[in-house]
Amino acid sequence: MVRTARALVHALQALVALVLVGGVVTRNPSVAVNALLGLLVTLAPNALERDYGVVLGPLPALWVTLAVLLHSVGMLGLYDAIVWWDHLTHTLSASVVAGAAYAAVHAVDLHTDDIYLPPPFVGALLVVVTLGLGVVWETAEFVARDLAIAFGFRPLLVVYSLEDAVVDLAYNALGGLLVAWFGTTRLDRVSRELEGRLQGR
Structure with a gap:
């Protein structure tokens, strides 16, 4: 395997x-x-x-x-x-971001007894983090496109419209939800690896 x-x-x-x-x-x-x-x-x-x-x-x-x-x-x-290719890539990429966020947050949760993060809170946090980074990314795409055009260069990223950006964010949220629902147990080993590094092991 x-x-x-x-x-x-x-x-x-x-x-x-x-x-x-x-x-x-x-x-x-x-x-x-x-x-x-x-x-x-x-x-x-x-x-x-x-x-x-x-x-x-x-x-x-x-x-x-x-x-x-x-x-x-x-x-x-x-x-x-x-049409659906953009939806697929946003969902999958967002799930990667959510997975990394979960591994890091859960590692901190395991590392200290002063913090307890209940599963519902962690799930909501994953969606919020994924959406937040999605907003940053969509904004960066628009800014990069406008700067490229202003300086006479070909934009490196495909940017369509504000409506398309909102749809992208919806699929970003879906990626975060999928990790919150199905992926956390599969990422526990990664969290424990990170927690081991925090412990200096």
Whole structure:
């Protein structure tokens, strides 16, 4: 299982790299930059394990890499060609954010007896954090687009309308809810790894 998951991670990373090459060859900075940044994100789980001793296991890495791949492929035109592609990528990316938030918050909860966070509060917190970061991201997209146009550059991110941003936030909330409902028990081991680092183990 572990070996298979790692092989899948490497395969998905290779596909993201192919998207990057395609963006460079076709001189499409939106595709190339998004794929490059995404590829760097997929290296984060290994970096945490190598540099900080936090062993996340292959499944979180697979989760992150799949989200990156779907976004990178979307930049090739699927965002325009398939209506629900944007909804899928926002839900999956938001679930990654919510998963990271849960692992961190639960690690702090385990680390100190002075804090007790009941599950309903944690679930609500995940949705709030996911929505908050979603608002920051959507705002950054609009600002980046306007700055690029003002300076005569091609925008690197696809921006449609305010209505589309609101829909994106709704799917961000869905990603947070999915983690709150189904993902917390699967992330407990990651939280305990982080808590071990807080303990200095």
